[in-house]
Amino acid sequence: MSEMIGQFAALLAASFWAVATLLYHRAGSHFSPLQMNLVKGVIATPLLFLVSLLLGTSLQLSAGVVILALSGVIGITIGDSCHFAALRRLGPWHAMLLEYLAPPLAAFMAWAFLSDRLSIIESTGAVVTLSGVLFVVTEKAPDNQPALSLSGMLFGSGAALCQATGLVMAFSVLQTESLHAIDAAFVRLAAGSVLLAVIVGLSKRNAYAAIIRQFKSINPLPLLGAIVFGTFLAIWLQQVSIANINPGLTQTLLSTAPLFLIPISLLKKQKITPRSVIGACISLGGIGILFL
Template identity: 75%
Template sequence: MSPEVIGQLAALLAASFWAVATLLYHRAGSHFSPLQMNLLKGVVATPLLLIVSLLFGNSLLSSSGGWLLALSGIIGITIGDSCHFSALRRLGPWHAMLLEYLAPPLAAFMAWIFLNDRLSVIEVTGALITLSGVLFVVTERAPDHTPSLSMSGVLFGCAAALCQATGLTMAFAVLMSSDMSAVDAALVRLAAGSLLLVIIVGLSRRGAYRTIARQLTAVNPMPLLGAILFGTFLAIWLQQVSIAHINPGLTQTLLSTAPLFLIPIALLKRQKLTRRSLLGALLSLSGIGVLFLL
């Protein structure tokens, strides 16, 4: 199997895992704050990645670029995932994930600005198509002509997409310039992001960790643990595998198919998706395809 195929399959599998995890995180969101969920996923998933790294016999000490990966973890995980969980609580799984379609064009524009990677007319067109698809959905109004989406949720979702694009681009730079493995890259990013969350949550209020422990004993923890296994441990690992084999633009394109995996899940659960949401999702996905695949 060629490296390109491995990278593409890893990204698609990560997207499907993230779609399932988003539904599970949404169920847990009524019991935990965004910061608490972000912290819990890091505390559980970091040791799992460490075990995998040790089993593969990798050595973090022999790899360079760790500081840049750590910074990408703080941006993408500490800030980005907290914003995503905030959007998830306010918007629900479908719209929160749909806003992640903004990440690929944002990554492209960032590469243009900071890496002098010029955009062609086709790439600019793809970015505009993606943005129009997202706007088509987030401006949808309820029958009584009141906004159907929380503006704060939309802002959190946009911030999450920006952080995701930034973190992924930084991780790609490290993987292309060092001998660090995909597992170790995921471990460094998650550990750095989680360590900062430990400090933030600990300083946020007295007895913060006792509160989290009480909440865990009062609810069924299985949805949250399932979300951590699929959405953090496996999905982040597969994401790093993908960007180690293909460029981050194509990885982000394939990762952005995650909302489409929610469609059959919603149909199986007999949930209704508006025609406007479906059209906006397909429009955004077509823009991402134009942006990176043509």
């Protein structure tokens, strides 16, 4: 039963993240990546705190909580900022496809730091996953989509690396300490958001006032929807997943997010090239070989 809960939670998180990515892309022209990341943290962190008070356990400072906070800095402060930067440069489809790099990166880190050796099958899965990503990102972008800039691909790859690192760190804590998934989600997001607030505040004068003015100048509903589904619910569901199944399988199922964009884009009458669909399926097949 716990495995089914973990698998369902990861798939639901992937679908939420796919919808949220489209909504974040709409609001991306009004905020810098750091500003966007901070806005979502400021709104989602209190929501997670309230749910943590209702459903979680009493949090106490420990080595595990410190590791969770550090994983939040890596995965949220750095990783999500890189993702938003890639989103602005590549668009939602290609930015999310680069997240397929996260599972093989997680496998490599498990091998390097946890002495979890890669078998021939797992190595094959990593190669197939990378091949699918390369097959897509080397395609010439359609006229109605942003060009596949080098900086965008570097930001997207950085986001995948940070995502994999943060996930492995959170898994190690949830397997050794009796922490509720919602508490882990709150610690990670709070730590990442606090550091973001410091960075944005020091970046320029009146930075917070500028963000508030920009927020008031747009229709906030798409952005609020993205934050509720893509941050508040998705991060919570991600922690539920890794509390019940291994991080490799969690990352595999989370990486199905780009596939949810296909029916959404078709409903919006947006063009997705056959090469992109084929590349996504190749990468997903590689992830399946790697972890399933």
